[in-house]
Amino acid sequence: MAVNSPVPLAADLKPVKGIALGFAQAGIKKPNRKDVLVMKLAPSATVAGVFTTNRFCAAPVQVCKAHLESPRMAAEPIRALVVNTGNANAGTGDSGLAAANATCAALAEYLSCEPSQILPFSTGVILEPLPVDKLIAGLPAAIASLDENNWFAAAEAIMTTDTQPKAASSTVVINGVTVTMTGISKGAGMIKPNMATMLGYLALDAKVSQAALDHLVKQTADVSFNCITIDGDTSTNDSFVLMATGTSSLEINEIDTPEYLELAVAVKALAQKLAHMIIRDGEGATKFISIVVEQGNSVEECRKVAYSIAHSPLVKTAFFASDPNLGRILCAVGYAGVDDLDVSKLNLYLDEVLVARHGGRNSDYREEDGQRVMQKSEITVRVELGRGDACATVWTCDLSHEYVSINADYRS
Amino acid sequence: MAVNSPVPLAADLKPVKGIALGFAQAGIKKPNRKDVLVMKLAPSATVAGVFTTNRFCAAPVQVCKAHLESPRMAAEPIRALVVNTGNANAGTGDSGLAAANATCAALAEYLSCEPSQILPFSTGVILEPLPVDKLIAGLPAAIASLDENNWFAAAEAIMTTDTQPKAASSTVVINGVTVTMTGISKGAGMIKPNMATMLGYLALDAKVSQAALDHLVKQTADVSFNCITIDGDTSTNDSFVLMATGTSSLEINEIDTPEYLELAVAVKALAQKLAHMIIRDGEGATKFISIVVEQGNSVEECRKVAYSIAHSPLVKTAFFASDPNLGRILCAVGYAGVDDLDVSKLNLYLDEVLVARHGGRNSDYREEDGQRVMQKSEITVRVELGRGDACATVWTCDLSHEYVSINADYRS
Numbered sequence: 001m002a003v004n005s006p007v008p009l010a011a012d013l014k015p016v017k018g019i020a021l022g023f024a025q026a027g028i029k030k031p032n033r034k035d036v037l038v039m040k041l042a043p044s045a046t047v048a049g050v051f052t053t054n055r056f057c058a059a060p061v062q063v064c065k066a067h068l069e070s071p072r073m074a075a076e077p078i079r080a081l082v083v084n085t086g087n088a089n090a091g092t093g094d095s096g097l098a099a100a101n102a103t104c105a106a107l108a109e110y111l112s113c114e115p116s117q118i119l120p121f122s123t124g125v126i127l128e129p130l131p132v133d134k135l136i137a138g139l140p141a142a143i144a145s146l147d148e149n150n151w152f153a154a155a156e157a158i159m160t161t162d163t164q165p166k167a168a169s170s171t172v173v174i175n176g177v178t179v180t181m182t183g184i185s186k187g188a189g190m191i192k193p194n195m196a197t198m199l200g201y202l203a204l205d206a207k208v209s210q211a212a213l214d215h216l217v218k219q220t221a222d223v224s225f226n227c228i229t230i231d232g233d234t235s236t237n238d239s240f241v242l243m244a245t246g247t248s249s250l251e252i253n254e255i256d257t258p259e260y261l262e263l264a265v266a267v268k269a270l271a272q273k274l275a276h277m278i279i280r281d282g283e284g285a286t287k288f289i290s291i292v293v294e295q296g297n298s299v300e301e302c303r304k305v306a307y308s309i310a311h312s313p314l315v316k317t318a319f320f321a322s323d324p325n326l327g328r329i330l331c332a333v334g335y336a337g338v339d340d341l342d343v344s345k346l347n348l349y350l351d352e353v354l355v356a357r358h359g360g361r362n363s364d365y366r367e368e369d370g371q372r373v374m375q376k377s378e379i380t381v382r383v384e385l386g387r388g389d390a391c392a393t394v395w396t397c398d399l400s401h402e403y404v405s406i407n408a409d410y411r412s
Numbered sequence: 413m414a415v416n417s418p419v420p421l422a423a424d425l426k427p428v429k430g431i432a433l434g435f436a437q438a439g440i441k442k443p444n445r446k447d448v449l450v451m452k453l454a455p456s457a458t459v460a461g462v463f464t465t466n467r468f469c470a471a472p473v474q475v476c477k478a479h480l481e482s483p484r485m486a487a488e489p490i491r492a493l494v495v496n497t498g499n500a501n502a503g504t505g506d507s508g509l510a511a512a513n514a515t516c517a518a519l520a521e522y523l524s525c526e527p528s529q530i531l532p533f534s535t536g537v538i539l540e541p542l543p544v545d546k547l548i549a550g551l552p553a554a555i556a557s558l559d560e561n562n563w564f565a566a567a568e569a570i571m572t573t574d575t576q577p578k579a580a581s582s583t584v585v586i587n588g589v590t591v592t593m594t595g596i597s598k599g600a601g602m603i604k605p606n607m608a609t610m611l612g613y614l615a616l617d618a619k620v621s622q623a624a625l626d627h628l629v630k631q632t633a634d635v636s637f638n639c640i641t642i643d644g645d646t647s648t649n650d651s652f653v654l655m656a657t658g659t660s661s662l663e664i665n666e667i668d669t670p671e672y673l674e675l676a677v678a679v680k681a682l683a684q685k686l687a688h689m690i691i692r693d694g695e696g697a698t699k700f701i702s703i704v705v706e707q708g709n710s711v712e713e714c715r716k717v718a719y720s721i722a723h724s725p726l727v728k729t730a731f732f733a734s735d736p737n738l739g740r741i742l743c744a745v746g747y748a749g750v751d752d753l754d755v756s757k758l759n760l761y762l763d764e765v766l767v768a769r770h771g772g773r774n775s776d777y778r779e780e781d782g783q784r785v786m787q788k789s790e791i792t793v794r795v796e797l798g799r800g801d802a803c804a805t806v807w808t809c810d811l812s813h814e815y816v817s818i819n820a821d822y823r824s
Contacts, residue, residue, distance in 0.1 A: 055753045056746030056771070091742045093756075093772025126739020127773050231725040233740075234747035313643040313725070313811075314819055321820030327538020328645075330503045334468030335646035341467045344505075359468070360505025361539050399725075404813050407726055408733030 003288045003377055003397070005280035007164045010152035014169040014180050016203040018042035018245025022146035023157040026138025028131055029086030029124060034157035036135060037083040038142040039201065040111065044246030046210050047078040047119070048217040052238035059089045059096035059130075060120040061237060063104065067116050074210070079117040081241065082107050082139070083199065085160050085186075089122040089130040090236035099132035106136040110143055123160055123186065123199055123237050155184040158199055161406055162188045166277040172266035174259050177250040179206045181267065185274040188230070188283045188406075200225055200240040200274055206263065207246035209253040216255075216264055217242040224271035228395045230282040231403070232311040242267070279395045284402030287319050290380045294391040301338050302392035305383060308336035309394075316399030319379070324370030326355050333383060345386030351379060415700045415789055415809065417692035419576045422564035426581040426592050428615040430454035430657025434558035435569040438550025440543055441498030441536060446569035448547060449495040450554040451613065452523065456658030458622050459490040459531070460629040464650035470502035471512040471542075472532040473649060479516075479528050486622070491525045493653065494554075495533040495611065496547050497572050497598075502648035503539040511544040518548040522555055535572055535598065535611055535649050567596040570611055573818055574600045578689040584678035586671050589662040591618045593679065597686040600642070600695045600818075612637055612652040612686055618675065619658035621665040628667075628676055629654040636683035640807045642694040643815070644723040654679070691807050696814030699731050702792040706803040713750050714804035717795060720748035721806075728811030731791070736782030738767050745795060757798030763791060 024036040041047070049068055051061045067078065082103060089096045104118040111118075122130065155165035169182040183202035208216070221240050252259050280288050291309050296302035309315055312332040318325040329348060333341075343359035351373045354362045373379060436448040453459070461480055463473045479490065494515060501508045516530040523530075534542065567577035581594040595614035620628070633652050664671050692700050703721050708714035721727055724744040730737040741760060745753075755771035763785045766774045785791060 054743060054746035055748075055750065056742045056755050088739070091739050091768060091772060093770065096772070125737065126743055127768065128739070129773070233724050233726050233743065236739075236743050236746060312645050313815070314645050317816055317819035320816065323820065325537065327500070327503050327540070327648075330468045331466060331538055331645065331648050334466035334648060336467075338467065343468050356503060356539065358505065360503060360508070361541070399816060401813050401816050403725070404729055404732065404811060404816060407729035408735065 002164055002277070002281035003285055005277055008152070008167045012169060013151040013167050014171070014182050015148035015151070016180050016182050016245055017148065017205045018045055018247035019203045019243060020146040020148050021150035021154040022142040022144065023150065023153050024138035024141035026084070026134045028084055028134050034153065035085045036138040036142050037154050037157040038107065038139065038146065039081040039154070040146050041079055041243060042245050042247055043077070044207060045077065046208055046213045046244045046246065047241060048210070048213040049119070049239060049241040050217055050221045052235055054234050054236045056091055056236045058122055058237045059092055059100040060122045061239060062097065063100045064119045064121070064239065067119055070116055072116055076114050076117050078119055079113045080107060080111055081119045081121065081201070083121040083158055084135050085123050085158060087122060087124040087128060087130045088126045088237050091127040092129060096130060099130040102132055103135055107139055110139060119241070121199060121237070121239055123158065126236055151182050151184060158184065158186040160186065160188070161283055162186050162281055164281060166274060166281065168270060168273045170266060170270045172262060174250055174262045177248055179204055179248060179250055179263065179266070181270055183270055183274045185278055187278045188281050200271070201243070202267065202271060202274070203243040203245060204267065205245050205248040206250040206252055207248070208244035212252050212255050212260060213242055213244055216267060219264060220268050220271045223268050224275040227393060228275050228279050229307060229310045230279065230397055276395060279397050282397035283406045284400040285397035286377070286400055287398045288378045289319060289396050289398065291394045291396065292380060292382045292391065293385065294382065295385045295387055296390040297388040299390045299392050302385070302390050303394065305333055305336040305338060305385065306392055306394035308332045309381060310396035313399055319374070319398035320400045322374040324350070324367065324374045326350065326370060329381060330356060341385065347384040347386070349382040414576055414689070414693035415697055417689055420564070420579045424581060425563040425579050426583070426594050427560035427563070428592050428594050428657055429560065429617045430457055430659035431615045431655060432558040432560050433562035433566040434554040434556065435562065435565050436550035436553035438496070438546045440496055440546050446565065447497045448550040448554050449566050449569040450519065450551065450558065451493040451566070452558050453491055453655060454657050454659055455489065456619065457489065458620055458625045458656045458658065459653060460622070460625040461531070461651060461653040462629055462633045464647055466646050466648045468503055468648045470500050470534055470649045471504055471508035472501055472534045473651060474509065475512045475516065476531045476533070476651065479531055482528055484528055488526050488529050490531055491529040492519060492523055493531045493533065493613070494519050495570055497535050497570060499534060499536040499540060499542045500538045500649050501534040501542040504541060508542060511542045514544055515547055519551055522551060531653070533611060533649070533651055535570065538648055563594050563596060570596065570598040572598065572600070573695055574598050575693055578686060578693065580682060580685045582678060582682045584674060586662055586674045589660055591616055591660060591662055591675065591678070593682055595682055595686045597690055599690045600693050612683070613655070614679065614683060614686070615655040615657060616679065617657050617660040618662040618664060619660070620656035624664050624667050624672060625654055625656055628679060631676060632680050632683045635680050636687040639805060640687050640691050641719060641722045642691065642809060688807060691809050694809035695818045696812040697809030698789070698812055699810045700790045701731060701808050701810065703806045703808065704792060704794045704803065705797065706794065707797045707799055708802040709800040711802045711804050714802050715806065716750060717745055717748045717797065718804055718806035720744045721793060722808035725811055731786070731810035732812045734786040736762070736779065736786045738762065738782060741793060742768060753797065759796040759798070761794040
């Protein structure tokens with residue numbers, strides 16, 4: 001189903017020493033599907049996260065932030081994460097907070113640690129009470145199945161409208177030490193992360209200081225999950241968590257070291273892959289579109305223009321139809337909010353085809369060239385603003401009938 | 413087809429003394445359809461307009477602005493408007509400007525006036541050359557059919573993906589003088605006007621000074637066409653023009669008079685009706701949604717929140733499905749960009765049903781109440797922000813399969 005993104009093979013997912021994964025079928029929304037995931041970390045692990053900027057951020061997001069910002073974390077580090085699907089525990093007020101805290105307390109009891117050492121996550125329908133008793137009742141089964149080889153099942157356990165699990169692994173050799181990293185992600189709608197996306201987890205086995213990991217998680221989110229959009233809806237539950245289990249002999253304490261830079265490149269590449277998997281499996285997606293905006297005055301204005309194109313329903317339906325109705329792209333550039341944009345300096349490319357030059361139709365542009373590119377399943381839109389040196393890239397998908405069907409049916 | 417908006421009856425459209433309308437089938441994009449409209453004004457008329465803020469504003473919009481801002485206008489007032497469908501003449505660079513100017517010159521020649529006394533308008537596909545020869549060849553037929561009773565045909569002549577013509581009339585008695593006003597509008601996609609919408613024209617027969625009319629056109633756009641959105645795409649060609657033919661005995665020169673205020677109320681009501689017709693006939697629309705945001709710190713933040721709800725594809729598909737998945741509305745409020753919003757003060761109503769109270773689900777809210785309202789074809793979403801006294805209203809429609817079909821097929 002997903003655009004050029006085969007289902008990952010369980011055998012390709014590398015265990016990361018120091019993190020075990022267990023799941024349960026707790027019947028939170030529907031019976032007989034994995035809907036609870038527990039990830040248990042070694043005592044040596046450091047954890048850092050970035051979360052949604054939505055003002056209606058979900059109760060578990062509020063609890064995660066509090067636990068990660070707690071001064072106790074240095075002495076009592078995060079020991080486990082617990083994720084449920086089927087209910088977002090958002091827009092649920094004080095009772096939602098109580099439910100998230102009760103979940104942490106229950107899991108802490110089983111794992112003999114403090115509730116503040118647990119990070120809770122939820123995804124699903126907003127504005128409905130979390131069936132917290134069912135969730136807690138599912139914990140023993142999840143704990144019983146904890147295993148370092150469970151990444152594929154973990155990716156399945158966090159799916160909602162996703163058509164397939166999203167997971168990938170990589171390794172990087174730094175100072176002769178092989179660092180192994182594996183990540184999972186989910187999300188197919190309500191995707192326009194603004195800090196991170198709706199549930200991405202990436203674990204690696206180096207030892208990374210808290211300060212370095214805090215830095216890395218933000219840097220990584222900004223070039224991966226923070227550059228994708230399906231429908232422009234920034235979710236209430238977006239969370240991206242980076243876990244360094246500290247079980248390999250590589251130790252990274254400072255960010256201005258060659259080791260940090262090498263690790264950052266590898267982590268960003270894997271996070272981008274996980275982020276792209278979300279777009280490729282976007283609700284109803286038939287095409288994977290990269291939008292590259294160059295020659296801007298600032299990264300911010302390049303992102304503004306890229307998102308304006310990526311969010312235009314008219315641009316997205318034209319991609320769905322493989323129709324080179326490319327004036328719609330110029331229109332979206334024009335209303336992006338760059339008030340002093342001189343359109344006479346703007347060029348527009350579709351893959352290698354120069355469509356518009358100096359703000360007007362390129363006289364050499366032929367409809368059949370546009371048509372040829374539009375037929376492809378992976379397309380790059382490139383806009384040159386002719387103003388400066390900044391650039392930005394955003395990844396998105398098209399808007400199809402299937403998107404409407406999925407979202408008109410989501411709760412049924 | 414349009415939501416609770418029957419096709420206007422030609423007999424209900426009142427002629428406005430001092431404006432005659434003529435049309436032609438010029439074959440600009442397709443044969444055998446009215447695609448050119450000429451509106452000819454009495455020498456006593458004043459004209460004011462507001463136009464798109466899109467940086468890729470179309471060539472005719474640039475020409476309109478230049479003509480309306482020309483110091484010559486006092487002595488050589490606007491005498492005619494010419495509109496073509498089938499081609500937007502946008503993203504067409506210098507040759508587009510030349511085509512718009514050539515159109516003005518040709519019509520001026522026929523009407524024995526200066527080119528600067530003509531306002532040109534185009535609507536249709538962007539980034540394709542305007543077949544200006546066909547347009548000019550159609551002018552004699554349009555001029556031959558000029559008639560004060562042609563409002564219905566005029567409304568038909570400016571349609572593109574509209575399923576029906578949009579026109580309405582009203583009268584208001586001021587100081588014992590009956591003022592007659594009639595307007596037409598078009599637009600069904602690429603609708604999120606930011607000054608005005610894609611072609612709205614409203615004529616009235618009072619004599620109104622240029623300064624008062626300039627003021628009135630902005631005031632009116634801000635409470636009508638500037639409050640609607642279908643897909644969030646601000647067009648390259650949005651234009652709203654107010655014409656006071658000066659043929660009745662009522663004369664309005666100042667804006668701080670009771671006469672101006674009475675006229676403004678009537679003009680705004682008619683403009684709102686025309687704007688609502690655009691939403692009711694929005695591409696694929698099955699529902700007419702009013703989004704009222706109250707208790708904000710400023711009108712601007714209320715509009716931000718209202719547009720955030722109105723543009724959310726998830727909210728729009730839930731309306732299409734009649735599914736009270738109302739957490740999506742809270743989510744859209746949360747990412748609207750009101751950074752210091754205290755969600756614990758927020759209430760959400762669907763018509764009269766209190767769905768969320770103090771930021772969480774209202775304990776008395778029952779799913780069947782939400783379901784009952786969602787089944788209706790006209791729904792009001794009301795958000796109380798609990799921050800201040802400002803409010804704003806935005807009108808929109810739902811997102812259906814039909815929207816995708818229409819926009820995947822538009823050029824074929």
